[in-house]
Amino acid sequence: MAGTTNAFEMAQRQFDHVAELLKLDPQVREILRWPLREFSFRIPVKMDDGTIRMFQGFRVQHNDARGPNKGGIRFHPAETIDTVRALATWMTWKCAVVDIPLGGGKGGVIVDPATLSTGEKERLVRGWVDIMVRNVGPRQDVPAPDVGTTGQMMGWMMDEYSKLKGEYTPGFITGKPLGGGGSEGRTEATGFGVIYTVREAMKHLKLDPKKCSAAIQGFGNVAQYAAIGFIEILGGKVVCVSCWDRIDKTSYTFYKADGIDPRYLMSITDQYGTIDKEKAKAAGYKIEDGGEWIKKDVDVLIPAALEGQINADTAPLIRPSVKLIAEGANGPTTPEADTIIQSRGIFQVPDFLCNAGGVTVSYFEAVQNDMNFYWTKEEVHDKLDTKMTQAFGAVLDMSLKEKVNMRDAAYMVAIARVVKAMELRGWI
Numbered sequence: 001m002a003g004t005t006n007a008f009e010m011a012q013r014q015f016d017h018v019a020e021l022l023k024l025d026p027q028v029r030e031i032l033r034w035p036l037r038e039f040s041f042r043i044p045v046k047m048d049d050g051t052i053r054m055f056q057g058f059r060v061q062h063n064d065a066r067g068p069n070k071g072g073i074r075f076h077p078a079e080t081i082d083t084v085r086a087l088a089t090w091m092t093w094k095c096a097v098v099d100i101p102l103g104g105g106k107g108g109v110i111v112d113p114a115t116l117s118t119g120e121k122e123r124l125v126r127g128w129v130d131i132m133v134r135n136v137g138p139r140q141d142v143p144a145p146d147v148g149t150t151g152q153m154m155g156w157m158m159d160e161y162s163k164l165k166g167e168y169t170p171g172f173i174t175g176k177p178l179g180g181g182g183s184e185g186r187t188e189a190t191g192f193g194v195i196y197t198v199r200e201a202m203k204h205l206k207l208d209p210k211k212c213s214a215a216i217q218g219f220g221n222v223a224q225y226a227a228i229g230f231i232e233i234l235g236g237k238v239v240c241v242s243c244w245d246r247i248d249k250t251s252y253t254f255y256k257a258d259g260i261d262p263r264y265l266m267s268i269t270d271q272y273g274t275i276d277k278e279k280a281k282a283a284g285y286k287i288e289d290g291g292e293w294i295k296k297d298v299d300v301l302i303p304a305a306l307e308g309q310i311n312a313d314t315a316p317l318i319r320p321s322v323k324l325i326a327e328g329a330n331g332p333t334t335p336e337a338d339t340i341i342q343s344r345g346i347f348q349v350p351d352f353l354c355n356a357g358g359v360t361v362s363y364f365e366a367v368q369n370d371m372n373f374y375w376t377k378e379e380v381h382d383k384l385d386t387k388m389t390q391a392f393g394a395v396l397d398m399s400l401k402e403k404v405n406m407r408d409a410a411y412m413v414a415i416a417r418v419v420k421a422m423e424l425r426g427w428i
């Protein structure tokens with residue numbers, strides 16, 4: 001989706017590299033390099049003007065050895081089957097690295113949701129469920145939100161699935177709104193999970209969070225709560241966020257040297273994620289080109305937008321002050337950029353570890369749906385912190401033991417768990 005980066009090639013290259021380090025059996029590699037199942041379908045939607053429009057949809061189920069496939073549904077105009085394959089593959093590693101009993105899946109629709117009315121969005125997501133109903137469900141494949149989809153859409157999809165099955169089935173989908181089967185803490189889960197891993201990385205690097213600053217790319221769900229967490233949980237300073245401007249069709253960086261106020265910026269962001277530039281300027285923000293976020297003299301960079309953003313062109317722009325990159329987005333760093341970053345000794349918290357907080361609380365949501373008993377926000381935050389801290393510790397231990405970087409170490413932890421499940425089930 002981002003420029004010329006093919007995300008699935010990236011995911012396969014990362015896997016091949018670690019499979020080689022592990023001397024993984026060639027037949028096992030063949031199972032894990034590709035998704036087990038893929039669905040590509042067209043969804044008819046009656047538009048508000050009475051015409052019928054067809055939308056291309058996808059669902060990819062990479063590997064369900066450890067449990068039902070799990071992963072979001074992305075609505076984006078540049079969605080491709082390869083992006084969905086990559087994201088589904090990373091979900092397998094993500095669920096394994098945080099040790100939740102789920103496999104990897106991801107879905108998508110080629111559409112810009114900002115061009116649809118509320119009714120058209122509802123008919124589109126209900127249509128997605130109508131087509132996929134036989135191949136998704138609490139024990140098969142459990143969707144969730146991702147870029148361009150919302151809690152409300154999850155609510156409509158849960159309703160459609162429940163109607164088709166003839167029984168209330170909240171565990172079919174996660175990221176639902178509160179009061180509609182959702183869990184406390186899911187909204188902020190991914191961003192806060194990023195921050196828990198940043199806290200652990202800072203302990204390892206002996207950095208004082210209160211003296212650290214961060215630059216963030218993106219200002220969607222993940223970026224917003226990563227910014228809030230960096231300030232409110234760690235006591236650090238965030239100097240900028242960047243976001244896509246729907247009207248100008250370009251991205252901008254919103255910079256304030258003495259620290260941004262994410263809650264204020266959220267209050268001036270429209271429903272499509274565009275920050276009001278005039279109001280931001282009046283509040284003292286400098287509006288810069290979208291690429292400026294990576295050039296800031298900060299301690300921490302948090303890419304939290306789309307894949308392929310830190311690449312061979314942009315990695316050389318990273319300032320010497322940067323000690324830590326926490327990957328909030330899926331696949332933000334290309335293998336070429338990884339080489340540059342690692343040669344400079346910058347510590348990375350790799351994507352499928354760093355942003356695993358979302359799926360972890362999605363898992364908690366499904367567990368609560370099954371019990372029909374709901375936890376408080378504090379309980380969810382505590383359980384999430386425990387999971388993220390344990391996962392970070394397991395990956396850091398592997399990295400130190402095997403003398404490999406954190407991305408390779410995360411793959412080693414995750415692959416071992418998936419392979420073990422495949423063995424125990426008699427697949428290999």
Ligand SMILES: NC(=O)C1=CN([C@@H]2O[C@H](COP(=O)(O)OP(=O)(O)OC[C@H]3O[C@@H](n4cnc5c(N)ncnc54)[C@H](OP(=O)(O)O)[C@@H]3O)[C@@H](O)[C@H]2O)C=CC1
Pocket residue numbers: 145146147148149190217218219220221222223242243244245246251252272273274290304305306307328329330331355356358359
């Ligand atoms: N939500 C979740 O629970 C999880 C999400 N992720 C990953 O995190 C990333 C962000 O997802 P999420 O926050 O949910 O999605 P959102 O749709 O909420 O936000 C995406 C953000 O990226 C911005 N953006 C898009 N293109 C650019 C660009 N070229 N330059 C700068 N900003 C850009 C968007 O701007 P605008 O809104 O104006 O379009 C928006 O601010 C994705 O990689 C996603 O897969 C990973 C784990 C869980």
Ligand SMILES: O=C(O)CCC(=O)C(=O)O
Pocket residue numbers: 070071072073094142143144145146174175330355356358359360362
């Ligand atoms: O919450 C979930 O189930 C999945 C979140 C997701 O799609 C992701 O982590 O990339």
